[in-house]
Amino acid sequence: MWVKCNACRELVYKKELTDNLKVCPKCGHHMRMSAREWIDLLDGGSFSEMDAHLLPTDPLGFVSLGESYAEKLVKSQQRTGMPDALLSGVGMICGGRLALTVGDFAFMGSSMGSVYGEKLSRAAERAADMGIPLLTINTSGGARQQEGVIALMQMAKVTMALTRLADVGQPHIALMIDPCYGGVTASYPSVADVIIAEPGANIGFAGKRLIEQIMRQKLPAGFQTAEFMLEHGMIDMVVERNQLRDTIGRLIRLYGARRRPVTRRDPVEELIGAIPYM
Amino acid sequence: MDETTKLTEAQELTPWDRVQMARHPLRPHTLDYIAALCEDFVELHGDRRFGDDAAIVGGLATFAERTVMVIGHQKGSDTRENMKRNFGMSHPEGYRKAQRLMRQAEKFGISVICFVDTPAADPKKESEERGQGNAIAESILVMTNLRVPIIAAVIGEGGSGGALALSVADRILMQENAIFSVAPPEAAASILWHDSAKAPDAARALKLTARDLYELHIIDDVVPEPGGGAHQSPQEAITALGTRIRAHLDTISQIEIATLLNQRYQKYRVIGQYAEA
Numbered sequence: 001m002w003v004k005c006n007a008c009r010e011l012v013y014k015k016e017l018t019d020n021l022k023v024c025p026k027c028g029h030h031m032r033m034s035a036r037e038w039i040d041l042l043d044g045g046s047f048s049e050m051d052a053h054l055l056p057t058d059p060l061g062f063v064s065l066g067e068s069y070a071e072k073l074v075k076s077q078q079r080t081g082m083p084d085a086l087l088s089g090v091g092m093i094c095g096g097r098l099a100l101t102v103g104d105f106a107f108m109g110s111s112m113g114s115v116y117g118e119k120l121s122r123a124a125e126r127a128a129d130m131g132i133p134l135l136t137i138n139t140s141g142g143a144r145q146q147e148g149v150i151a152l153m154q155m156a157k158v159t160m161a162l163t164r165l166a167d168v169g170q171p172h173i174a175l176m177i178d179p180c181y182g183g184v185t186a187s188y189p190s191v192a193d194v195i196i197a198e199p200g201a202n203i204g205f206a207g208k209r210l211i212e213q214i215m216r217q218k219l220p221a222g223f224q225t226a227e228f229m230l231e232h233g234m235i236d237m238v239v240e241r242n243q244l245r246d247t248i249g250r251l252i253r254l255y256g257a258r259r260r261p262v263t264r265r266d267p268v269e270e271l272i273g274a275i276p277y278m
Numbered sequence: 279m280d281e282t283t284k285l286t287e288a289q290e291l292t293p294w295d296r297v298q299m300a301r302h303p304l305r306p307h308t309l310d311y312i313a314a315l316c317e318d319f320v321e322l323h324g325d326r327r328f329g330d331d332a333a334i335v336g337g338l339a340t341f342a343e344r345t346v347m348v349i350g351h352q353k354g355s356d357t358r359e360n361m362k363r364n365f366g367m368s369h370p371e372g373y374r375k376a377q378r379l380m381r382q383a384e385k386f387g388i389s390v391i392c393f394v395d396t397p398a399a400d401p402k403k404e405s406e407e408r409g410q411g412n413a414i415a416e417s418i419l420v421m422t423n424l425r426v427p428i429i430a431a432v433i434g435e436g437g438s439g440g441a442l443a444l445s446v447a448d449r450i451l452m453q454e455n456a457i458f459s460v461a462p463p464e465a466a467a468s469i470l471w472h473d474s475a476k477a478p479d480a481a482r483a484l485k486l487t488a489r490d491l492y493e494l495h496i497i498d499d500v501v502p503e504p505g506g507g508a509h510q511s512p513q514e515a516i517t518a519l520g521t522r523i524r525a526h527l528d529t530i531s532q533i534e535i536a537t538l539l540n541q542r543y544q545k546y547r548v549i550g551q552y553a554e555a
Contacts, residue, residue, distance in 0.1 A: 057551050065479055143461070148460050149458055153550075160422045160546045160547055163543075187415050187439075188415065190415035203411075204411065206406060206410070223406070
C-alpha cells in the first residue's frame with residue numbers, strides 16, 4: 001500500500017504514486033519504471049509489440065566463475081517477464097505514429113547484447129521502411145560482458161541501422177532515463193536528432209565509482225546528472241515525466257510537417273564513385 | 279623457426295599471456311608503424327574545438343604508392359612518454375580529431391588506415407564533462423558511412439568503446455597477439471565477479487584473442503607475429519602487417535564506393551547471435 005521514496009525517504013501511498021507516473025509527489029524524484037510500464041507513454045491501446053520472438057543465446061559459451069550466463073538469463077526472464085532487456089514495437093503519441101524501443105534495467109542492467117542490438121536495428125529499419133520517427137527510451141549499464149566483442153559490435157551495428165532512418169529523413173528521438181552508461185551512452189542515443197533526459201537521471205560514459213576509486217578524482221554534487229549533461233551541451237532538454245508525451249508529440253508534428261522533400265547530401269554520387277582512390 | 283613449431287608455441291599461450299604481449303611496452307606502436315611503412319608523414323593536430331590529444335595521432339602519408347590518412351591510438355614505450363600519451367587512452371578531443379581527419383579523407387577521396395591500440399577511452403571527470411560518450415558515438419557514426427575505404431589494424435590492445443571508435447572499417451586486421459575486448463579484462467572481472475584479480479579468467483571467457491575473433495567472424499585477418507611476439511622483432515612484425523594492409527587496401531580500393539558502403543553495412547548488420555522462437 002505504501003512505498004518509500006529512495007530520494008526523500010518519505011512514505012507515499014502507492015495509488016497516488018502510480019497516478020503520478022511513479023514520480024514522488026513529495027520530492028519530484030523520478031522512480032524507475034519497467035519497459036512495460038513505459039508503454040503508457042503511448043496513446044492508449046496503440047502499441048503493437050514487434051520482434052518478441054528473438055531470444056538470447058550464449059554465443060561465447062561464456063565460462064563464468066559465478067552464476068552461468070544461461071542461469072542469469074533465466075532468472076532475469078522470470079523476474080521481468082521479458083525474453084531480453086529491450087522491448088520494441090510501433091504505436092502512437094498524440095496521434096503521431098512512431099516506432100519505439102524501451103530498455104528494462106531490471107533485465108541484467110538493460111545491457112546491450114545480440115538481442116538488444118538486433119531488435120533496435122530492426123526497429124530502425126522498420127521505421128525507415130514505414131517512414132515514421134523512432135523513439136528510443138534508454139537505460140543501460142553498457143555492453144553485455146557475457147557476449148564479449150559481439151556485444152561491443154552492437155554499438156556499430158545499431159548506428160549503421162540508424163543511418164537508414166536518416167536516409168529517409170525521419171528523426172531519431174532519444175529519451176535517456178536513469179541510469180544510462182557505457183556502450184549505450186557511447187553510441188546511438190548520443191547522436192540522436194533530439195536528446196531528452198528525465199530530471200535527475202544519471203547519464204555518463206565511465207561510472208562514478210570507477211572515476212572516484214580508480215582515477216581517484218573527487219566528483220562534485222550533481223556530476224553526470226541530466227542537468228549536468230544539459231549544462232555541458234550534451235543533451236537538448238530535461239523534461240519531467242508528465243510533460244514527455246506533449247514534448248515528443250510536438251516534436252513529431254514539427255519534423256513531420258515539412259514542406260520540402262528530404263534530399264540526400266550527395267548529388268554527385270556517381271561521379272565520386274567513378275574516381276579511383278589514391 | 280618453421281610454421282609447425284610456431285603454431286605449437288602459439289597454441290600454448292593462454293589468453294592472459296596474449297594480454298601481456300599485447301600490452302608489452304616494447305611492442306611497436308602506431309608511430310613506429312607509420313615511420314616504417316609510410317613516407318612523407320605530415321602529422322595534423324587538433325580537433326578545432328578544444329585541444330589536441332596526444333593519445334591519438336593522425337595525418338597524411340604515402341603508403342604503397344598512394345596518399346592515405348593514417349590515424350591511431352598512441353601509447354608510449356616508457357613512463358615519461360606514457361604520461362604524455364595518457365597511456366593511449368583518448369580524451370574526447372582525440373576522437374574529434376580523428377573524425378575531422380576522416381571527413382577530410384572523404385573530402386579528398388583518400389583511404390583511411392587506423393591503428394588500434396588503447397586500453398580504453400579516458401575515464402576521467404574532465405572527459406565526462408567534455409562528452410566522452412558523444413565523442414565515441416560520433417566517431418562510430420562517421421565511420422559507418424564514410425565514403426572512402428577504411429582499414430583498421432589492431433596492433434596491441436583493442437579496449438572497449440575507445441577502440442571501437444577507430445575500428446568501424448571495411449576490413450579489420452589483428453596481429454596474432456593483439457587483443458580486442460568489450461572491456462579490459464580487469465574491468466570485466468570487476469563487473470562480473472567483483473574482483474579485478476580474476477582478470478586472467480575474464481581474459482579466457484571474453485574470447486578476446488585474434489584467433490577467437492576470427493572464428494567468431496568479427497575480424498577479417500590474423501596477421502602472424504615473429505616468434506615470442508612483435509616486441510622481439512619489431513621490424514619483422516611491422517613488415518608483415520604492412521604487407522597485409524596493402525593487400526586488403528588494394529582489394530577494397532577496386533570496389534565501387536556504393537557497393538563498399540553496402541558491404542560495410544552488411545558486415546556489421548549481421549554481427550550477433552540470437553534464437554527465433
